[in-house]
Amino acid sequence: MASKLTRISVDRPKLIIAAIIVLTIFFLVQFPKIVTDTDPKNMLPATSPVRVYNDEMESLFALHKDMIALGIVNDKGIFNQDTLTRIASFSEEIKKIRGVVIQDVMSLTTVDNVLSQDGQLIVRPVMDHIPISKEELETLQKEIYDNPMLVGRLVSEDKTTTAIYIPIEEGADAKMIADSIRDIVARDKGDEKYYVAGDPVARDTFGNNMFIQMGIFSPIAGMIMFITLYLMFRNMTLVIAMMAVAFLSIIWSMGLLIGVGFPVHIMSSMIPVFLMAIATDSVHIFNEFYFRLKETGDKKQAIIDTMTVVGPPVRYTALATAAGFSVLILMHIIPVKVFGFFIAFGTIVIRLMSFSLIPAMMMLTNDKKLKAAAERENEEGGSGSTWLRKLGETGFHRYRSVTIAGFIMLIIAIYGISHIRVNNNMVSWFKKTSEIRQADTVLNERLAGTATAYIVAEADTPDAMKNPEILKSIEGLQRELEGSSVVGNTMSVVDIVKRVNKVLHGNDPQYDTIPASTEEIAQYLFLFGMSAKPRDLDNVVTADYDKANIFLQLKTWDAIAMRDILKKIDVFKASHPNVKLQFKPAGISYFNMVWNDEVLYDMIKGFIIALVVVLIILIINFRSIKWGIISYIPLLFTIVLIYGFIGYIGKDFDMPISVLSALSLGMAVDFSIHFIRRFQQRYAEVRDIENALIWTAARPGKGIIRNAILFASAFSVMILAPLTPYITVGLFIAGMMIISSILTILYLPAIIRIFKRWLIYN
Amino acid sequence: MSKYLVLVSIILFSYMLSPALLHAEDATDIVKKSQNAFFYPGKDMQARVKMTLTGKTGQQRLRELTMLRKNSDGSDQKYFIYFHSPGDVRGTSFMVYKYSGKDDDRWLFIPAINLVTRIASRDSRSSFVGSDFTYEDVSGRDIESDNYKYVREDTLDGKPVHVIESTPKSSTEYIKKISWIDKATYIPLKEEYYDVQGSLYKVFTAEKVDTVGGLPAVTKRTMSNIKSGHKTEVVFENISYNVGLSDDIFSERYLRKPPEKWIK
Structure with a gap:
């Protein structure tokens, strides 16, 4: 019994196609309104506490x-x-780049050094002129390495490395600035090597490349799908119909997203890839259609029959997928909601098309050519069907060993899952050989680190930061933090006070301490404030002296690095119960940690809820708890294997992997729905479990494998992408498709056989 | 043909009459007169100064000080600054000998450790006591350091002004400064600084100009950093000129033991 929609489509194919074209034009005209936002930071709203603080x-x-x-x-x-x-x-040239905060560029020529010479206090740039003679060069080095505030931060211990730190205005494009910096250093290259590093460069370069990647790899993936489909079905019209379904669903959902006014985000930019994946489910229709066409010889009847048997599973796979993604709408990160909603929408579009556009286009296809192509289909023979049959037979006959092997794999995989780290690191989204990644590695090796964080020490009373005891607690915390392997350097008002104290006492190392009186501290800081740039003091202490800021340089952009620092703060507080200060984390590394927790855990939560929802849909689909659970096994098995593998290879559960987990929802469940539905239909006809299972493995199984191969081959091209998230997604999609299709065909016969009494005879 | 000739000559003639050309000669003179009126009024000066440093979020650092100035030969000057507040720095004193054509001499007295130390600061563009003003903004920039161009005549808040553009001869933190100089008093009423990216970043405003002993005196001025949002406001109270400061006040002895008569 085919749906009304299918009947109309078969009867009036041209009308249906015309209607679809009109609707598509409506969505297409929304595209010029596109707004993009590639900053992952914006996945947390500007009002979120971490951003506000x-x-x-x-x-x-x-x-x-x-x-x-x-x-x-x-x-x-x-x-x-x-x-x-x-x-x-270079320091001077860099200041001229638009978007660079001129007065806060830090380099040997702009950072002030406080030193003492012949009884004079000198505050001037570390290098206020280029030293020429050997003596001058030696003096400069002596001056620098005598000041602990400069070593590690501005110059490396081994004298081979220095850095220019370039703060940029809010909203400035870090990639464009980084490119200008590269141009400047390229103009006058010497023996030196230059490295442009930092999270903003990674972020904006990624954002910039993201659309280029999508622009290059989506069409290539589409092209490969096209060729693979043609090799499978040998009929251009059908291939075009299927590709059209994918592209129309992309145009409709992206058009709607843009039209409604959402910006295209990192996550929503992945919608086309997902929809293309989901659209491949139509393969099952063609697969069955060819078998039917060969059997009946009447095209119209074959279409109606195909839709009657394939319709329900197709409808339910769509429902399961749409429901799975709809769960994301309930999450609280907005781009995650948007992502969930528009994929669910696209999935529904794909299904409507499957019941309208596809039958309509089949009707318009030349009969003779179709029949010629269909002749090749045979579940009894043919290379594809033969090994599928064997696979099904293995599952059925050797069900014990297959099941035991499965259990062992499950246990191994679950152990792997326990090793997964939830961590995001944008710099590692670039390949090890990439400029950005190398720059980060080199600078983290030689200097104190490219990542920064702040610990704000808060007291209740003004002028607290002039109190020697309070400064001693801050110093104590600094030493504690420096004990962490991720911390390269710390700097605070304490370092300034100690420096001024020492310098005013003729560089006597005995005075490299916090003075004993509040007045002394106050006057040293005043002197420093008078001599240095206004910013130098503002950066470390508030005007009321009630809050101080400890600068941290971290050796990694790992979001979880900050957790180590928070732990150290707790340790310090526990061992110093008298310290009245509050220590609050801030800065980009802290933000990354919160982002990691909020966004990734939101995704994980959504994923788990979606898994439950999918199970419920499966139960409703089969109108049986038993069959629901059985059909769920291949999906769960695939997911456990994939994540176990991720755990073993030490890959972090990061943003790309979290997106991937959503995709596994959409795909793996389809196979078992198709398999079980068709098995049940077949079993009702033949009343023989073995026959029905092996027939299902060979015939609908071919559709499953075709679907998997089609998709895996298209997305394996992403392995060639220069950015690791695309490689990860490409690789894992391919892996997931192949694994879940094979697991479905191998394990469902085994499990159904084991539980046959429970499932069938009762 | 003749129509074009007429047109061209009209354009040429009006161009020659334009203020930019008329005043080309005296832009430097105007700046000289302006510096004299702004930085050198009287033989000496005594004033109580309140300085407010305001950050982007509105948080303020307050300073109260007494400033003594004495003009020496040529364009040399001596400054004595005594800090009254913040309370915990009271007694900190600062002395500057300003020379034309060479680096200043600066001394500082730190009462908590009873120490006078010389402070070397080679860059006259560095911040004056941690404010948005530079040493140059307080005591003047060498006339020779810039090229001057007369831009136009104009009015600012109803006052007729000369608008002068200064461009530094050697590279410094600004590439261009536009000054609005009062035609009557030669006091710079407003100055705009453009940074190396060509954008406006600092604005000086003489917000209040009074007359003290027949001489114009800027009693309230601000320097705002447009880009960082930081701002310094300086209010001069009780300005007196020609009070008869003697040279010995500007010495290390008085730095340690401030001249009470003048400090109050």
Whole structure:
């Protein structure tokens, strides 16, 4: 019994096609309104507590959200006239780039050093002129390495590396600035190597490349799907029909998304890929249609018959997929909701098309050519069907060993899952050989680290930060934090006080301490504030002296690095119960941690709820709890295997993997629905479990394998992408499709046989 | 043909009459006169100064000080600054000998450790006591350091002004400064600084100009950093000129033991 829609489509194919074209034009005209937002930061709304607190602290301490680091490495040492000249001229040139915060660029020529010489207090840039003679070069090095605030931050311990830190204005394009910096250093290259690093560069480069990647790989994936489909069905019209379903669903849902006014986000940019994946489900229709056409010889009847048997599973796979993604609408991260909704919408569009456009286009196809192509279909023979039959037979006959092997794999995989880390690191979205990744590695090895965080020490009373005891607690915390392997360097008002104290006492190391009186501290800080740039003091302490800011340089952009630091703070507080200060984390690394927790755990939560929803849909679909659970096994098995594998190879559960988990929902469940539905139909006809199972493995099983191969081959091209998230997604989609299709065909016969009494005879 | 000739000569003639050309010669003179009126009024000066540093979020650092100035030969000057507040820095004193054509000498007295130290700061564009003003903004920039161009005559808040553009001869933090100089008093009423990216980043405003002892005196001025949102407001109270400061006040002895008569 085919649906009314299918009947109309078969009777009036041209009308249906015309209607679809009109609707498509409506969605297509929305596209020029496209707005993109590639900043993953925006996945948390501007009103989220972490963003509000970060904004507050950044304006309170006159800090910048984003900073690019230009590392300059000369393996023979940077202290020579040539290298230093270049550092000086690059510092000046970089200031001219639009979007760079001129007054806060930090380099050897702009950062102030506080030193003492012949009884004079000198506050001036670390390098206020280019040293020429050997003596001058030596003096400069002595001055720098005498000041612990500079070593690690501005220059490396081994004298081979220095960095220019380039804060950028809010909203400035870090990729464009990074490109300009690369242009500047390319103009005057010497022995030095240059590295442009930092999260903003990674973020904006990724955002920029994201659309290029989508632009290159979506059409290639589409093309490969097209060729694979043609090789499978040898009929251009049918192939076009199927591709049209995919593209129309993409146009409709992206058109709606843009038309409604949502920006295209990192997540929503993946919608086309997902819809293309979901659209491949139509393969089952063609697969059955060819068998039917060969059997009946009447095209119209074959279409009606095909839709009658394939219709229900197709409808339910769509329902399961749409429901799975709809769960994401209930999550609280907005781009996750948008992503869930529009994929669910696209899935429904695909289903409507399957029952209208596809039959309509089949009607318009040349009969003779179709029949010629259908002749090749045979579940009894043919290379594809033969090994599928064997696979089904193995599952059926050797059900014990197959099941035991499955259990063993499950246990191994579950152990792997327990090793998964939920962690995101944008820099690692680039390949190890990429410029961005290398820059980060080199700078983290030689300097204190490219990632930054702040710990804000808050007291209840003004002027607290002039109190020697309070400064001692801050210093104590700094030492504690420096004990963490992720912390490269810390800096606070304490370091300034100690530095001024030492310098005012003729560089006597005995005075490298926090003075004993509040007045002394106050006057040292005043002196420092008078001599340095206004910013230098603002960065570390508030005007009321009730809050101080501890700068941290971290050696990794891992979101979970910050958790280690929070632990250290707790340890410090526990061992110093008298400290009245509150220590609050802030800054980009802290933001990344919160983002990681909020967004990724939201995805995980959504994923788990969706798994439950899919199970319920399966139960409703089969109107049986038993069959619902049985059909659920291949999906669950695939997911456990995939994530177990991820756990073993040490891949973090990051943003790309979380997106992937959503996709597994949409795909793996389809196979078992098709398998079981068709098995039940067949069993009703033949009343023989073995026959029905093996027939299902060979005939609808071919549709399953075709679906899997089609999709795996199309998405394996993403392995060639330069960005690791695409490689990950491509690789895992391919793996997941192949695994879940094989598991379905191998394990469903085994399990159905084991539970046959429970499932069938009762 | 003749129509074009007429047109061209009209354009040429009006161009020659334009203020930019008329005043080309005296842009430098105007700046000189302006510096004299702004930085050098009287033989000496005594004033109580309130300085408010305001951050982007509105948080403020307050400073109250007494400023003594004495003009020496040529364009040399001596400054003595005594800080009254914040309370915990009271007694901190600062002394500057300003020389034309060479680096200043600066001394600081830190009462908590009873120490006078010389402070070397080679860059006259560096911040004056941590404010948005630079040393140059307080005591003047060498006339020779810039090229000047007369832009136009104009009015600012009803006052006729000369608009002068200064471009530094050697590279510094700004590439261009536009000054609105009062035609009557030669006081700069407003100055705009453009950074190396060509955008406006600092604005000076003489918000209140009074007359003290027949001389114009800027009693309230602000320097705002447009880009960072940081701002410094300086209010001069009780300005007196020609009070008869003697040279010995500007010495290390008085730095340690401030001249009470003048500090109050």
